[in-house]
Amino acid sequence: MTIKEKQQEVIDAFSMFDEWMDKYAYLIELGKDLPLADEKYKTNQYLISGCQSRVWLQAEMKDGKVILKADSDAVITKGIVSLLIDIFSGHTPDEILNADWDFLDKIGLKEHLSPTRANGLSSMIRQIQLYAKAFQIKNNSN
Amino acid sequence: MTYPIDKIRNDFPILNQKINGLPLVYLDNAATTQKPKAVVSRLSDYYLMENANVHRGVHYLSIQATEEYEKARQYIADYINAEKKEEIIFTRGTTESVNLLARVMAPWINKGDDVLVTAMEHHSNLVPWQEICRERNARLRIVPINADGSLDLNFLDKLLKPTVKLLAVTHISNTLGTINPVKEIIKLSHDKGVPVLIDGAQGIAHNPVDVQDMGADFYAFSGHKIYGPMGIGVLYGRETWLRRLPPYQFGGEMIEKVTFEESTFNVLPYKYEAGTPNVAGAIGLEAALRYVRQIGIEEIDIHEKQLLAAATSQLEQIEGVRIFGTAKEKAGVLSFLINGIHPYDLGTLLDQMGVAVRTGHHCAEPLMDTLGITGTVRASFGMYNTLEEVDIFIKAVKQAVKMLR
Structure with missing residues (x-):
């Protein structure tokens, strides 16, 4: 599936929730299921700043695709980062860098986007883009 | 009732x-606390009908604004039972009050001296002292807390030595809610000749504050935590202290006379109020304290x-x-x-x-x-x-x- 198709899936899933509670229950479930990053990556090197909860985000290149792994000590934050990983992990740096992020508005998570918000959604997005950019530069120089 | x-x-x-x-x-x-209508309407009246710069005008509005500003200072002095209104310095808030004091006390703090803070301090009553101690090669000593979140007064007593230049301690902990026995703490400190700053950011809104009764040398608080406007705060300092300490910032109202060679500085409290003050904030704070007093x-x-x-x-x-x-x-x-x-x-x-x-x-x-x-x-x-x-x-x-x- 393309990034766009995956985003549409998430938008469809969220559109079924009328109540805030269902939306958060879904995020919490996602958070509980998140394939944890290996303990060895839960270090300051992978810690994203700007989050009240701690978020570790790690990336590697496999067959030209960016593989993202993450963990957080807060379950809602884990749900949010899990959503991002489901969508963006397994795509090329170009695909990630060309992707739209407006699906976050459509699922009502825009409130989390302001840079002062404690979960640091914007920091996560920036970090994913930074990883993609770094891999892209590395690819081009090879 | x-x-x-x-x-x-x-x-x-x-x-x-x-x-x-x-x-x-x-x-x-x-x-931060919310603001009652009385405070907002006082601010609005001031800006819509009374606004002028203070202390320097010959015209009606300026004289009136100056009177209101100084009346606010008097009201606040009475509210915390300061001896004189000149002991009330208007600041932007508790954080600026503490920074002001730390800056002007710095020349008194030398190598080998101690400054005491407690383990329950807000960063605003910790970091300014940490910085001054670093600058002056002095030691910052921490008074520990007991398991229930109360202050370890026995340990405090041991730390109170002639090398201690100041104890900075909160009235009420913003995290634990502990009300410190400030009167007792100040007595202990004064017995050893140590002056005390009380961080009243939380204290002001939850219990009566009488700076003379508690014996505080300095008491700092913010307007916005006691139903007043943001951007206004107070540093109370005992007159003898404020006279001894040097000015903080330079320019505007704090000047007495200026030549290109040198300047002399104004009397208290203006010595500590450089630039155009937050007049609306001061009278808004008075309105907030009046509201609190009425309840x-x-x-x-x-x-x-x-x-x-x-x-x-x-x-x-x-x-x-x-x-x-x-x-x-x-x-x-x-x-x-x-x-x-x-x-x-x-x-x-x-x-x-x-x-x-x-x-x-x-x-x-x-x-x-x-x-x-x-x-x-x-x-x-x-x-x-x-x-x-x-x-x-x-x-x-x-x-x-x-x-x-």
């Missing part, structure tokens, strides 16, 4: 709104302690709750964690249910380190909160716990 809760709530229109379709329950009063700070204190007691006993019923700060003398603040639940998750879900709390380290990271945690959820009460709101808060916590477990 019964506590006039309906009248009070009516005076704070902000409380009468819905978040996500649910009534707002504002329990973040330790961060009665003792009555507010009793009301808030009822809320705190009810919230504490109901919260304790929830499985896995840990309350931080269980000192006998406690006010305003309920800091807690629930086993296995991150404070951010709990705070986020409470927000969805209309309940405003603070989560995180509450600008007291060293205290969090001492407690071995990274943060808490903090509910803090104000004069307008109700027992019904405590019930909503507890129900919301239970609902959130159900979702998160």
